Amino acid sequence: MDTKLAKYILKRLILAIVTIFLIITITFFSMHAIPGGPFLSEKSPSAEVTAALEAKYGLDKPLGEQFVEYLKGVMRFDFGPSIKQRGRMVSDIIKEGFKVSMKIGAVAAAIAITIGLVFGSLAAVFHNKFLDKLIMVLSTAFVAMPSFIVATFMLLVFCVELNLLPANGDTVGGLVLPVIALSLYPMSYITRLTRSSMLDVLGQDYIRTARAKGLKPSKIIFKHALRNAVTPVITYSGPMLAYILTGSLVVEKIFAVPGLGKYFVSSITNRDYTLIMGTTIFLATLIVILMLVSDILYKIFDPRVDLS
Amino acid sequence: MPKNSTHDIDTMPKKNPLSFQIDLKDFDLATSEEKALQDRMRESTTFLKDGLKRLWRNKIAMACFFIIVAIVLLVTIVPIFYPYSYDQQLGITPGQPIDSSYNNLKPFEFGETEKQRIAQGEKIFPHIFGTDNHGRDYFIRIIYGTRISLMVGFFASIIVLIIGVVYGSVAGYLGGKVDLLLMRIVDIIYSLPDMLMIILLSVVLKIAFGNVIDNSPLSKLGSGMISIFIVFALLYWVGMARLIRGQILSIKQQEFVLAAKSIGASSYRIITKHLLPNCISVIIISTALQIPSAIFTESFLSFLGLGVSIPMPSLGSLASEALASVYSYPHRLIIPAVVICLIVLSLNLLGDGLRDAFDPKLKK
Numbered sequence: 001m002d003t004k005l006a007k008y009i010l011k012r013l014i015l016a017i018v019t020i021f022l023i024i025t026i027t028f029f030s031m032h033a034i035p036g037g038p039f040l041s042e043k044s045p046s047a048e049v050t051a052a053l054e055a056k057y058g059l060d061k062p063l064g065e066q067f068v069e070y071l072k073g074v075m076r077f078d079f080g081p082s083i084k085q086r087g088r089m090v091s092d093i094i095k096e097g098f099k100v101s102m103k104i105g106a107v108a109a110a111i112a113i114t115i116g117l118v119f120g121s122l123a124a125v126f127h128n129k130f131l132d133k134l135i136m137v138l139s140t141a142f143v144a145m146p147s148f149i150v151a152t153f154m155l156l157v158f159c160v161e162l163n164l165l166p167a168n169g170d171t172v173g174g175l176v177l178p179v180i181a182l183s184l185y186p187m188s189y190i191t192r193l194t195r196s197s198m199l200d201v202l203g204q205d206y207i208r209t210a211r212a213k214g215l216k217p218s219k220i221i222f223k224h225a226l227r228n229a230v231t232p233v234i235t236y237s238g239p240m241l242a243y244i245l246t247g248s249l250v251v252e253k254i255f256a257v258p259g260l261g262k263y264f265v266s267s268i269t270n271r272d273y274t275l276i277m278g279t280t281i282f283l284a285t286l287i288v289i290l291m292l293v294s295d296i297l298y299k300i301f302d303p304r305v306d307l308s
Numbered sequence: 309m310p311k312n313s314t315h316d317i318d319t320m321p322k323k324n325p326l327s328f329q330i331d332l333k334d335f336d337l338a339t340s341e342e343k344a345l346q347d348r349m350r351e352s353t354t355f356l357k358d359g360l361k362r363l364w365r366n367k368i369a370m371a372c373f374f375i376i377v378a379i380v381l382l383v384t385i386v387p388i389f390y391p392y393s394y395d396q397q398l399g400i401t402p403g404q405p406i407d408s409s410y411n412n413l414k415p416f417e418f419g420e421t422e423k424q425r426i427a428q429g430e431k432i433f434p435h436i437f438g439t440d441n442h443g444r445d446y447f448i449r450i451i452y453g454t455r456i457s458l459m460v461g462f463f464a465s466i467i468v469l470i471i472g473v474v475y476g477s478v479a480g481y482l483g484g485k486v487d488l489l490l491m492r493i494v495d496i497i498y499s500l501p502d503m504l505m506i507i508l509l510s511v512v513l514k515i516a517f518g519n520v521i522d523n524s525p526l527s528k529l530g531s532g533m534i535s536i537f538i539v540f541a542l543l544y545w546v547g548m549a550r551l552i553r554g555q556i557l558s559i560k561q562q563e564f565v566l567a568a569k570s571i572g573a574s575s576y577r578i579i580t581k582h583l584l585p586n587c588i589s590v591i592i593i594s595t596a597l598q599i600p601s602a603i604f605t606e607s608f609l610s611f612l613g614l615g616v617s618i619p620m621p622s623l624g625s626l627a628s629e630a631l632a633s634v635y636s637y638p639h640r641l642i643i644p645a646v647v648i649c650l651i652v653l654s655l656n657l658l659g660d661g662l663r664d665a666f667d668p669k670l671k672k
Binding site: 269280288 | 495496499500501503504505507508509511512600604607608611612613614627631634635638641642645648649652653656657
């Protein structure tokens with residue numbers, strides 16, 4: 001069993017490394033496939049200036065050599081200088097932005113998991129009652145709503161109409177809405193997951209035994225049932241964090257949060273190639289690692305799962 | 309039992325008065341009509357009919373189906389008779405200064421020159437949702453935006469369907485080393501973070517195609533659109549391929565495939581005539597669920613400014629443009645947002661309904 005698990009982890013690890021390498025390769029070569037190169041803008045600089053710039057950024061070397069150089073840089077978390085924001089390193093921008101994004105993301109994930117688990121369990125306990133139906137309708141609706149729609153509606157209602165919260169994400173109060181906007185979709189998804197797995201678990205014999213020996217219902221649900229019902233949520237945690245990371249791209253744009261997403265979106269419009277490359281590689285690697293960890297955790301938590 | 313079951317009552321054996329048996333003489337024989345009543349045989353039904361019947365009974369799914377049909381009809385019919393076009397700036401008439409009274413009209417308001425014409429007794433078609441900041445009629449922009457979003461969803465799903473089915477069935481049918489190799493490729497693509505890769509490829513493709521497709525018939529579609537399709541073709545088929553492969557792997561073990569092989573059917577024939585028809589339910593369901601996810605992705609990209617090219621609208625780009633003036637004209641944001649939610653929700657629920665109707669095994 002343990003060798004099987006180790007084999008599985010090794011297999012996934014190799015896959016993850018190949019994937020990350022592929023991501024770097026795709027990013028690098030697709031950015032270099034762009035006709036005109038990064039210095040082609042509205043007012044094209046003269047040939048000498050372009051040549052000097054290319055020499056400065058190492059763009060005059062052959063492509064293969066550039067790729068090896070870039071790969072070496074990535075290993076050291078060095079994505080080179082930003083092309084449009086003069087004098088700043090891409091890795092510094094990523095670090096700075098990610099600090100903010102991580103805060104929002106972590107809070108959103110925590111909220112989504114806690115409330116999702118509670119609502120899902122409630123829906124399962126009150127199966128087919130009014131509460132269950134209400135929770136299901138709401139979660140179905142929120143699953144269908146793209147995060148940017150949720151975010152804009154919130155902006156409209158809470159900032160424009162009611163004027164309750166600041167629309168600017170620079171302040172602490174301004175972070176409330178982005179967090180809610182990001183957490184609604186995963187929250188609804190976790191609610192649905194928990195509900196269906198909880199319904200499964202509640203029908204099992206050991207729950208009946210627990211009831212028969214007179215345990216309190218709250219203890220049965222939260223101690224005995226939830227523990228087994230939670231495994232699908234663990235598998236979802238990887239995709240959820242990926243969703244929150246990419247979802248934060250637009251949500252941060254809408255609420256003007258100075259996080260990684262905002263830099264990424266503006267780097268797309270500015271054509272700041274090194275920043276696009278750096279952010280893509282950073283986020284993608286992060287997502288691949290998160291997926292890997294959540295998959296491995298799932299296998300460890302639920303030994304019944306087939307490892308083949 | 310009896311050879312002549314129509315024998316009459318008198319031939320029945322007499323009941324012993326001491327027996328506890330039922331006296332058979334108390335009963336009448338059933339007539340052939342009454343016997344026919346017991347016939348519970350239903351008319352034979354096809355797979356499709358059976359599924360559609362079940363779907364018809366699902367009220368939520370049918371309601372969603374009619375909403376989608378209504379939206380599709382609306383976006384095909386309205387542009388035919390609607391007096392304004394999606395890129396016509398109403399304030400601009402050749403040879404005259406720009407009439408800014410047409411910009412940012414509220415719903416059902418009119419521009420200056422239109423008001424004069426109405427005063428002269430002329431009838432003018434109202435701007436149902438007002439106009440945008442360039443003086444373009446917003447209703448028709450919404451209609452075109454919906455059209456684009458639906459088209460993207462539909463065609464992207466078709467692309468995914470074709471690639472996924474071909475790839476998955478080849479991998480599943482051939483099995484062995486080929487399957488191993490093909491599925492490793494799928495695994496790698498599957499673990500790429502799709503949204504990020506889509507954004508990256510859209511950025512690149514949009515620029516790369518910008519020059520190539522100018523002056524070609526594709527230019528109207530826009531480089532953003534084409535890159536969305538390409539990205540879908542490159543990345544999104546893996547889910548479908550996995551599903552189809554799994555199905556084929558289990559079906560190809562069955563005897564009828566062996567029978568087909570033994571009478572010398574070619575691999576192509578076995579896949580197309582025997583294996584794929586047996587996974588049709590999986591194909592229908594996942595294609596139906598692919599459409600809303602494609603629409604979702606398109607609106608996300610358009611919202612980031614990577615989707616369709618200006619002046620072509622899509623629901624995502626309309627919402628994104630409206631964000632700038634959300635304080636003054638909130639309706640311009642609300643309308644596309646509601647339409648996106650309506651389409652995605654209805655398609656999702658319809659897809660769930662299709663799943664329940666065509667593949668009861670999959671029901672959770």
